[in-house]
Amino acid sequence: MQGAVNAFLSHGNLVKNLVLQRFRVANPALRPILFSRFESVSSARTEEQSFESTTISDILKAKGKGADGSWLWCATDDTVYDAVKSMTHHNVGALVVVKPGEQKSIAGIITERDYLRKIIVQGRSSKSTKVGDIMTEENKLITVTPQTKVLQAMQLMTDNRIRHIPVIDDKEMIGMVSIGDVVRAVVAEYREELDRLNAYIQGSY
DSSP: OHHHHHHHHHHGGGHHHHHHHHHHHHOGGGHHHHHHHHHHHHHHHHHHSOTTOOBHHHHHHHHOTTGGGTTOEEETTSBHHHHHHHHHHHTOSEEEEEETTEEEEEEEEEEHHHHIIIIITTTOOTTTSBHHHHSEEGGGOOOBOTTSBHHHHHHHHHHTTOSEEEEEETTEEEEEEEHHHHHHHHHHHHHHHHHHHHHHHTTOO
16 A cells, blocks of 8 residues: 555656657647647646645545544543454544543544554553553644645655544544545546546547
């Protein structure tokens, strides 16, 4: 997954150039018409339908409230065993941790990695260890807002080698996205951009 993400970040912006290059080579006679036409309107088209414009808010809307673990959480005083059981039941790799009785007040995050590194490897008991003892605390969390661009979120996740990132708005937890959510959104956006380029080249614009 990390390799695929890095490939998007390193080479994703070449997609349009590769498509245009293909038509340049395959149809040299069309080059003066096609590329002068493309250059004359591409900036206006970009402003109207900006490439790489998907935001975290778009992902959350697509997931829907409560879908794919977006709203799954546990409390700092829950046992690690219960937290891992919840992750397994809901097929997610992380839970947002909140203070007892304060569902919107984020205290940290607990992930599968926390369980493996701080419980299994250290030989601790998951049934007697509290989530608050092994979670990544709020002051160390990497978060995004609903307005964060998807590619920016992907860069944050790859740079920091994390697979889940909480979404915070006005200091309140409103959801969480995974690296899988982000990659799917990027793939969808590149596909739409290729469709727009193809339609343009075929004269649909």
